[in-house]
Amino acid sequence: MLKKLTESFGVSGYEMPVADIIYEEVKKFCTDIKFDNMGNLKVFKRSKTELPPKVLLSAHMDEVGLIITDVTEEGYFKFASVGGIDPKVLIAQRVNVNGLKGVISTKAVHLTTAEERKQNLSEDKLYIDIGAKDKNEAQKVAKPGDYCVFDSKYTEFGNQIKAKALDDRIGCAIMIEILKKDWPVDLYCNFTVQEEVGLRGARVASRGINPDYAVVIEGTTCNDLPGVEANLRVTKIGAGPAISILDSASKGNEELIALLEKSATRHNIPYQFKASTAGGNDAGTICITDGGIKTASLSVPCRYIHSPVCVMNKSDFENCRRLIEVFLEDMGKDGKIND
């Protein structure tokens, strides 16, 4: 499922291809499924127990990508980023433009001036080449406003997976697995849109549910790389899912974090804390919804996030799924861990 999800097309604002895959899968196990006006896919699975706690799980379907802004006379596409992409990672990448292959490039280094070489690379220096002979031919393929995604295949190597859009098809894949089973909680699963452009989908999707707890399942930054000092590494691949205490969008609810930690400890599931206050995700908008929802984020560490070659560890993914599962199992009637 993760392969299918990551190879699908779902730039913020155009998530339907991903939503369709999820819909076709979850309808095999769930009957209460609906799309809201923004495109959020909301699934509800009622518990068979009496007076169950309500839990909301949330993962976003959208990915960072590009949007065409102009077509040059020579037949190249100018573009802007959708979501946060470092222009440095764009050079020499392959992209998918309405089903056709394209490559991103810029002026060769020997053609740049000394002044240009000192400047940081910006998007306006880049273009997409789809091999069109002129503007007229290029316009038959795409026009301003059309989206592009990285052209990157899902690949397994060692215990790792390389793919685009692991942020946050990881969360989508885990929620699909969770929805295959019955739980002792009333389970709301929101597959949200437009997280990468301002946490917008979750703002709408989480209203009116009033859950006891909400857990955002994510892919998060991981800088366990050469040259990065230990105190800046944020998370570590292979050390388990990361619980966020505080980031730029939200502070994890202490009560919920304690429950997640307790479940992990009881079931011998490794976990780590995200050692940074940078970044943010849908928890930022969920936690302030309807007078406040007790919210936390559980994330799978991803190296090279927001690039065509995100890398995650299979064990981290499995441990994230397991931790969500045991957390749901451990929830008692009153929303506390059953000791």
Add this chain to the structure above:
Amino acid sequence: MISEIYSVFSPSGREEKMREYIADKISGIFDKVESDNFGNLVARSGNGDFCIECSMDSCGIMIVHIEDGKAYFAGVGGINAEYLIGKKILFCDNSIGIVRYDGKTPNEAKVSDLYLECDSSNLKIGDFGVVKSGYCETGDKMFANGLGSKIGLAAVLETLTKFEKIDNLCVLFSSQKRLGARGIQAFLGANEFDKIITVEGVADKSIKACALVVADRNGVCNTDFKDELEKVIDNIAVTDDDLCMGNITASGKGAKCAALGIPVSHKDKNFECVKKTDFFSGADYLKEVIENLQNKR
């Protein structure tokens, strides 16, 4: 009361001790005092459409990595690296650490370049701390690091404790204001008011005495609300500080918002200073606003 408030541990997101302190102080004055899901403390009597807001939190730090006896940290709320160097950091369990910087250019330091020299066996990732400095006063002047973030709360408590009982008023003691007014946004998503006054410390470059602030960096006050308040507070000011007026105005179903600003000199620097006369005139203004509201009812 100010030195007492100042000593309560309440970094953004970890305001539980402040919630307890406030709830104890105002017990009996309101029909109901309770915490919400987000961590705000809400005191309420009746179903009035008027709310007073002040924040419980202060900026601080959070431990993100511990290695070789050094505890590395991130800032919580807007906190400046150069300001932190050499400061004493206090944790919830009263353990302390001293902020160290091994570089040679403090003005270029980033928070990630700093670490705490401490007994790291007492600390773990995720622990919150605050800058600890002694409160002191001389004549009309009160001094403490971060005093400006607590002065609004102090003025509100000073006012409320003058009443035996208050009707038709809601007071929001908000959580995580220094992290983007999140507590306010959460609260107003589920509670509707016509008018809200926020009480805050404001840099004295914009106000020279306690003032009714009708516009801040992100928000403006509706003129009818301004006209109503101007009958009580004739000193009107505009500031480029962010007092969260915009967040308040646009949260939930929207509300008219003004701010009661108490001037703070040397804001965000060592030993911020507030004049007692400004503080007490702020509390007096607020008392009159509440009395008018009570009489109107």
